Amino acid sequence: MDAIESAIASVAGTSVLNRTSDPDHNRSVITFAGHREPVIEAALRAAAKAVELIDLNFSRGIHPRVGALDVLPFVPLGGASMEDCVEVAHAAGRRIWSELQIPIYFYEAAALRPGRANLEDVRRGQFEGLREAALIDPSRAPDLGGPALHPTAGAIIVGARKLLVAFNINLNTADLSIAKAIAKSIRASSGGFPAVKSLGLPLASRGMVQVSMNLTDFERTPVHVVYREVERLAALHGVTIAGSEIIGLMPRKAIEMAFADTVKLSSFSAQNVLENRLDALTLK
């Protein structure tokens, strides 16, 4: 991961903002930002380093994956629009396929085919299943390259999407059925909270289980609301929460929303935060 982070950071005009790794997931997330061309170059170098160092045939972990570099989502920041990110995603995918011969699937706003908006649908079967399916089912073949996946690096799922909050809650139990039951209760696809994806996962190294979530619209379903519900559901099983973690970065607005709600502020906005007001000043 150090080598991949260094490859990204070696591109002038790109900055690594955050990196997290989890031993049970056997997965790392690196967040980097920059303007269009440097970000595409950094993504290419990250993919090149990943294909050099990671062989999926020997990779084991509880988090689903189809590629050495598994998912490459572009998120609009600053003045960028979603359309900009779609264009960047397509350009990055084309460069990676043409220079590294790793097949590409496009997802979310960058999807080119029906049924590819959802990451889970593209990733179904993971590396081992998808490399078989892609050969026999044209609807599962890559958008660029293929139908055979890369023998060691699989494929890369490249997309453009809104900021999401990756939020995991660890339970003080090793009973995986409890995490799975809670994950099912809260996820949108089972009638739970809107804009919530969730899995129940074992954390073998910690002797616990985890409710692992993606909150794809934290303004619709905020972090603290999901937390409270997981806490309530866990209590019904007689289980407490060991702790939670944010994977990657948390948008400031989600934090301010949680605060205002937690202490029941009658009216609160970003304008009530000292530093937000100071940042807007031009006294200097």
Place this chain on the structure above:
Amino acid sequence: MDAIESAIASVAGTSVLNRTSDPDHNRSVITFAGHREPVIEAALRAAAKAVELIDLNFSRGIHPRVGALDVLPFVPLGGASMEDCVEVAHAAGRRIWSELQIPIYFYEAAALRPGRANLEDVRRGQFEGLREAALIDPSRAPDLGGPALHPTAGAIIVGARKLLVAFNINLNTADLSIAKAIAKSIRASSGGFPAVKSLGLPLASRGMVQVSMNLTDFERTPVHVVYREVERLAALHGVTIAGSEIIGLMPRKAIEMAFADTVKLSSFSAQNVLENRLDALTLK
């Protein structure tokens, strides 16, 4: 209040960051920021406008006060130190006394006499009591001017202090004894939370009562911790919380602390917030 805010904003190099008013408190808080000289000038103009427009002999409200401009605290921001703020407080006090003939008390870090560190001690008796006391008890006379207070504007308590969080919780009851009992339980001076000052106050216009607090060190006693305890104590009286409010501005760190604790994040810092990381970038 519009006229006072305009007087402050009329000084180039000063910005008004926030303003709040409460009808029951009959009190307004204006937060402004700037470099040394503009901030002193703005404070002088605010005091001049307050003495012109406010006559304490006809001012009624539930919040204690000794002056038309009651308290003028300077808080270090940016590269400023507490020593800088003490010096600014003394300079502002001298200018106000010499140009407007409003007597000055210095408090907290700017205090010049023992027994004047705490605002409540300086303000004891309020306008009506202090103007009598100052005449007969040298220990209660102003630091600048006096011993007679200004006949309509009283005195100004000028200080230098750390950021505090002014946080009020309104209860769904009109029973003042409940707010007073809760305020007593949580305040530092009665053995409650460290760095918490609190009063139980009636909110006649809303038919409620309020636990009105100053958290003078939000890292020691965070906002959400106080909220939870007030909620718990209110429940013992069978009372729920109607809502809460921040008076003035809230430091970002207090919000991040509350968030991390509320959702039990195992490790969380300002570095986990997207915008904090982006603010630190120099990509442009």
